[in-house]
Amino acid sequence: MKEEFGEKLTTHYRDIFKMERNKFLNEYAKENDDDGDMYYIYGKNSKAPDKFNATNCKDGESNRVIEIKTENLPNDAEEYSVLRLEDGNYTIDEEATEEVAEEMSELLQKIIDDQKKEIRKKRIENHIYLINEKAEDRIWIYDITDSNNNESEEIEEIYISKEFLEKVKEGDKIVYKNGEYILINEGE
Amino acid sequence: MSKQKNSKINYKQIVAVILLIIIATIIENYFPELKGYVGEQFNNEVQSIYLSDISEFPEYNGKIYITLNGNKPNFTEKDYTRESFENYSELDSLGRCGVAYANICRKTMPPAGDERGDISIIKPSGWKQKLYNNEALYNRCHLIAYQLSDEDDNSLNLITGTRYFNVEGMLPFENKVAEYVRTQKKNENKHVLYRVTPVYKGNNLVASGVQMEAYSVEDNGEGVCFNVFVYNIQPGITIDYATGESSIKRARGK
Numbered sequence: 001m002k003e004e005f006g007e008k009l010t011t012h013y014r015d016i017f018k019m020e021r022n023k024f025l026n027e028y029a030k031e032n033d034d035d036g037d038m039y040y041i042y043g044k045n046s047k048a049p050d051k052f053n054a055t056n057c058k059d060g061e062s063n064r065v066i067e068i069k070t071e072n073l074p075n076d077a078e079e080y081s082v083l084r085l086e087d088g089n090y091t092i093d094e095e096a097t098e099e100v101a102e103e104m105s106e107l108l109q110k111i112i113d114d115q116k117k118e119i120r121k122k123r124i125e126n127h128i129y130l131i132n133e134k135a136e137d138r139i140w141i142y143d144i145t146d147s148n149n150n151e152s153e154e155i156e157e158i159y160i161s162k163e164f165l166e167k168v169k170e171g172d173k174i175v176y177k178n179g180e181y182i183l184i185n186e187g188e
Numbered sequence: 189m190s191k192q193k194n195s196k197i198n199y200k201q202i203v204a205v206i207l208l209i210i211i212a213t214i215i216e217n218y219f220p221e222l223k224g225y226v227g228e229q230f231n232n233e234v235q236s237i238y239l240s241d242i243s244e245f246p247e248y249n250g251k252i253y254i255t256l257n258g259n260k261p262n263f264t265e266k267d268y269t270r271e272s273f274e275n276y277s278e279l280d281s282l283g284r285c286g287v288a289y290a291n292i293c294r295k296t297m298p299p300a301g302d303e304r305g306d307i308s309i310i311k312p313s314g315w316k317q318k319l320y321n322n323e324a325l326y327n328r329c330h331l332i333a334y335q336l337s338d339e340d341d342n343s344l345n346l347i348t349g350t351r352y353f354n355v356e357g358m359l360p361f362e363n364k365v366a367e368y369v370r371t372q373k374k375n376e377n378k379h380v381l382y383r384v385t386p387v388y389k390g391n392n393l394v395a396s397g398v399q400m401e402a403y404s405v406e407d408n409g410e411g412v413c414f415n416v417f418v419y420n421i422q423p424g425i426t427i428d429y430a431t432g433e434s435s436i437k438r439a440r441g442k
Contacts, residue, residue, distance in 0.1 A: 011311040015393055015431070018282050018313075022391065042281045046344065055281040063391070065278045065286065133308050142319060151436060154317035 007108070008137065010156040013115045020107055022055075022062050028100065029057035035093065039066065039083040040100070054083065080104070122155045123176050128184070129155070131172045139168065157181075242387055242399050245417050252357045253418045261401030261415040263381050268405050270379055272296050274337055276344035282391060283313040285347050288331035289383040291405070292365055294372075298338035305340035312348045314393030314432030325422055325434055327354040331384040331398065333362040336369075347386050348394050348432055350422035357418035361400050368404060368412045379405040380412050387417070392429040395420050 009017060029038040038057040045051035045067055052073070054066045070077070074092050077083065082096035122143075129141040138158040143149075164181065168174065173184040237246065238257050246254070272293045277286025290296060298304075307328050318325050329349030332339065339345050349358075365380050372378045381403045386395035397419045404411035421427070426437045 011315050014311075015283065015313060015315075019391065019393070022281055040281070043279075045278060047278075053278050053281075063280050063282070063284075063388070065280050067278065135309060140317075150321045152319040154319070 007112060008158045009111070010115060010119075010138075010158055012156070013111050016114075017108065017111050020111070021104060024103055024107070025055075025057040025100070026059040026062060028096070028103075030059065032096065035096075036084045036086060038093070038096065039085065039090070041068075041077065041079055041081045041083065043079060052077070052079070116159070119155075119157065119159060125176060125178075128173055128175050129181070131168055131170055131174065134165070134168065134170050137165070139165070141174070144173070242385065242417070243389070245387065245397065248419045248421055252352070252421070253361075253416045256399065256415045256417055259413065259415055261381070261383070261403050261413065263383075263401065263403050267381060268403075269381075270377070270405060272379065274332065274339075276331075276342065279313075279344060282393060284388060284393065284395075285312065285331060285344060285386055287383060287385040288345055290332050290337060290381075292332075292336045292369060292380040292382045293377060294369060296337055297335065297366070297369065302338070304334045307341040307346065310341050310343050310346050312343070312346050314348045314429070316432035316434065318434055320425065320436065323351065325350060325425060326432075327351050329354045329358065331386065332382065333358070333366075335366050336362060336382065347398075349398075349420050350425070350427070352422045353397075353418060353420045357420075358398065358400065361402070361414060361416065361418075364414070365402050365412055376406075378407075378411070381405060389429065394427065394429045394432050396429055 025038070025040055032038065039054045040057055041052045041054045043053045045053050048067070048069075050070050051067050052070065054068055055062045056064065056066065068090065073083070073090050077090070077092055080097070080101060082093045082100055083090045084093050124143070124145075127143055127145040130144045131139050131141050132154065133140040138156060139160065141155050141157060142152045143155070144152070160181065164183075168183055174181045175184055176182075237254060242256075269291060272291045272295045274288075274290040274296060276288050279285060310328055312328060315326065315328075326348050327350070328346045330337070330339065331345050331347060334340065337345070365382060368380060369378055381401075383399075383401045385399040385401075387397055387399060388395050397417050399415070399417050401415045402412050403409045404413065420429075422434075424437050425434050427434045
């Protein structure tokens with residue numbers, strides 16, 4: 001089975017990305033505080049289609065959710081825009097938006113590289129894994145090779161083929177052999 | 189002779205009382221956080237403390253929950269209403285849940301016989317699941333319980349919490365509210381103001397615990413009234429709240 005990689009993130013690396021993003025935004029805001037308070041649109045509001053969710057990038061402030069109506073933003077404001085607040089009005093800081101986007105792209109690439117290394121480490125030749133959960137594009141498994149092991153970390157496998165995903169279900173056992181997972185059929 | 193002896197005893201008693209007053213005054217003014225702990229030393233009652241800021245909760249000290257502010261929730265008269273509602277805060281930039289606030293009544297609860305749907309699609313912030321002796325450490329914990337809100341896989345209402353926190357900590361309080369609403373007469377329509385606030389230290393992805401407040405509206409809190417902080421812990425396990433990683437607690441010296 002060919003290793004299939006893309007730009008998906010596991011839950012763990014999703015969290016790492018958000019933490020690193022926040023750290024970067026805090027530092028960037030500190031170094032560029034001459035331009036006033038810096039805000040970052042990190043997502044769309046889940047309940048109101050006419051709102052974005054933003055954060056104040058000052059260290060210690062970034063935990064507060066700021067819900068901003070699109071009518072109170074410049075027309076071209078969108079997810080991942082960097083904003084400044086001037087005289088009660090939000091404006092887009094184009095330069096900062098571009099710089100942050102560039103940094104986020106590099107950060108994402110680094111995290112994906114770390115993620116691949118981490119996932120490869122968990123694939124141990126001839127080890128047996130139990131599929132605990134299954135979603136559309138990934139599975140969560142436990143290494144059950146050593147039955148005396150009283151501690152087992154959940155492994156999120158996102159680099160598996162569609163064909164393999166269609167074959168398996170929760171509760172199945174799989175073995176890692178010669179660079180791929182193989183479904184263990186009953187009786188084997 | 190006996191008069192002199194009595195004077196000595198009285199003098200010692202007076203000095204002891206003065207010393208006690210001085211110590212109490214020092215604790216009151218310079219070590220307010222000790223007040224609650226002093227209470228716990230001398231009795232097995234749940235610790236009760238007064239807090240102006242929930243982020244200043246005391247460290248876990250063996251009891252799964254503590255009562256706050258005399259067990260009185262922070263609702264005011266302008267909050268009291270017979271209109272049912274449910275409000276779930278947007279996730280912050282770290283993907284963490286905020287406060288969930290509802291006015292619980294028959295209307296907000298799931299219909300009889302309804303079963304909670306699958307919530308496994310949701311992986312809240314800090315979700316680093318691990319099995320210890322074949323038991324999962326973490327549950328996806330509803331801020332406002334399914335039995336009160338009929339909410340299944342709402343990512344705004346689910347946090348990473350330990351099994352112990354969910355079952356031993358939050359559930360008894362949820363059951364109190366549910367029981368109160370369920371046992372009302374057919375012609376009644378009782379409401380319970382109910383607010384659950386996850387508390388995170390700094391940029392931690394896993395909440396250290398939740399503040400749970402409840403107040404029955406129609407009978408001014410006679411039926412249900414509490415204000416507690418429930419600790420997100422699992423006995424025997426050390427949790428890194430910054431990331432969700434965990435490990436078995438080692439005994440000292442090992």
